[in-house]
Amino acid sequence: MQEALYGEIQKALLASVNAEDRPENNRYISAGFDADLMAQACRVAGSYGNGVTIFAAPEFVAAMGADAIGAPIYGTYALTNSPTAGSAPGYATPVYNPRNIEEIAAYGRIRTFRGSPIVEIPQSYTDETNETTVTNPAVAYIFPNNGNKPVKIVFEGGVQVDDWQHRDRSFEVEVQQKVGVAILTNYDWCVYVNTDLQDADKYPTKYPTEYEAT
Numbered sequence: 001m002q003e004a005l006y007g008e009i010q011k012a013l014l015a016s017v018n019a020e021d022r023p024e025n026n027r028y029i030s031a032g033f034d035a036d037l038m039a040q041a042c043r044v045a046g047s048y049g050n051g052v053t054i055f056a057a058p059e060f061v062a063a064m065g066a067d068a069i070g071a072p073i074y075g076t077y078a079l080t081n082s083p084t085a086g087s088a089p090g091y092a093t094p095v096y097n098p099r100n101i102e103e104i105a106a107y108g109r110i111r112t113f114r115g116s117p118i119v120e121i122p123q124s125y126t127d128e129t130n131e132t133t134v135t136n137p138a139v140a141y142i143f144p145n146n147g148n149k150p151v152k153i154v155f156e157g158g159v160q161v162d163d164w165q166h167r168d169r170s171f172e173v174e175v176q177q178k179v180g181v182a183i184l185t186n187y188d189w190c191v192y193v194n195t196d197l198q199d200a201d202k203y204p205t206k207y208p209t210e211y212e213a214t
Contacts, residue, residue, distance in 0.1 A: 001175065001177060005153070005179060005181075006134075007206075007207070008179070008181040009151055009153070009181055010135065010136065010207050011181075011207060012151060012181045012182065012183050013139070013141060013151065013183070013191075014136060014139060014207060014209055016183050016186055016191065017029075017139065017191050017193060017209070017211060018211075019183070019186045021185075021186050021187065022186035022187070022191075023186075023187055025040075025044050026041075026044060026045075026186060026187060026189065026190045026191070027190070027191055027193075028040065028041050028190065028191070028192045028193070029192075029193040029195060029211050029212065029213050029214050030192075030193075030194065030195065030213050030214070031194075031195045031196055031213040032063070032194060032195075032196050033060075033063045033064050033065070033194050035064075035067055035068065035113075037192065038054075038064075038113060038140075038142075038192055039113075039114060041142045041190035041191075041192050042054070042113070042114065042116050042142055042190075044190055045142045045143065045144045045188065045189050045190045046116075046144060047144075048144040048146055048188040048189070049143075049144025049145040049146030049147075049148075050144075050145045050146070051115070051116060051144075051145045052116050052142050052143060052144050052145060053116065053117050053118075053119055053142075053143055053145060054113060054116055054117070054118045054119065054140055054141070054142050055118075055119045055121055055140065055141045055142075055143065056118065056119075056120065056121060056139075056140035056141070057120070057121050057123050057133075057135045057136065057137040057139075058109065058120050058121075058123050058137075059123070059133075059137030059138075059197055059203060060137055060138065060139070060140050060194060060197060061109045061110065061118055061120055062108075062109050063194055063196070063197060064109075064110060064113065064118075065100075065104075065110070066096040066097055066100035066101055066104060066110060067096065067097040067100050067110070067113060067114060068094035068095065068096055068097075069095055069096065069097050097114075099112060100112070116142075121135050122135070123135050123137070126206050131204055132204045132205060132206055133203070133204070133205045133206065134205070134206050134207075135205070135207075136205050136206075136207045136208070136209060137197045137203050137205060138193055138194050138195065138196075138197035138198045138203070138209055138211075139191060139192070139193050139194075139209065140191070140192045140193075140194075141189065141190075141191055141192075142189060142190040142191070142192065143189045144188060144189060146188075148188070150183055150184075150185070150188075150189055151181060151182075151183055152181070152182050152183070152184060153179065153180070153181055154179065154180040154181075154182075155177065155178065155179050156178040156179070156180070157177075157178055158177075159175060159176070159177045160175070160176040160177070161173065161174070161175050161176075162174045162176075193209070193211045195211060195212065195213045198210060198211065
């Protein structure tokens with residue numbers, strides 16, 4: 001029951017990427033991770049609460065990496081194509097967020113993005129082959145810290161349990177429960193899709209997506 005419910009919640013969240021009532025400023029899709037786009041998503045969602053929390057699978061968080069917060073300028077031609085990048089003078093090396101560097105050293109992945117906490121959605125596999133993941137790795141969800149739950153779950157009636165005894169005296173038990181999953185609003189939170197993580201050969205998943213970078 002819990003596994004089925006999680007699947008319905010994930011399908012609702014993934015379908016919301018292209019929901020008719022989702023504003024363009026609440027949807028970000030790119031090939032690879034773009035920190036500036038994520039920052040914009042955090043600003044939009046953050047306007048509906050006291051900051052935001054980012055929810056994403058471990059693969060998405062790993063792709064984020066340490067945040068490049070600036071680049072020192074060396075010489076006259078810094079940040080230009082002349083001379084060739086990597087030669088001096090003029091080559092600029094990014095400066096990474098020290099907190100992110102410490103988080104990677106301690107946990108293997110970053111835990112915050114420009115002040116916003118990151119919550120990793122637990123990842124698992126559909127069977128013992130450990131090939132197909134249960135959680136889609138390509139999509140992150142940016143929710144405002146306002147206490148509202150974006151996904152609504154409704155249970156109808158009680159749990160129905162039926163059991164049978166077969167001729168070999170074994171028993172079969174069937175459990176049924178009516179449940180509905182819905183997302184009522186899409187304007188007050190954002191989604192970010194990293195299309196590189198949609199590659200079915202590299203990242204096979206139970207609930208695949210095929211969104212295109214904009």
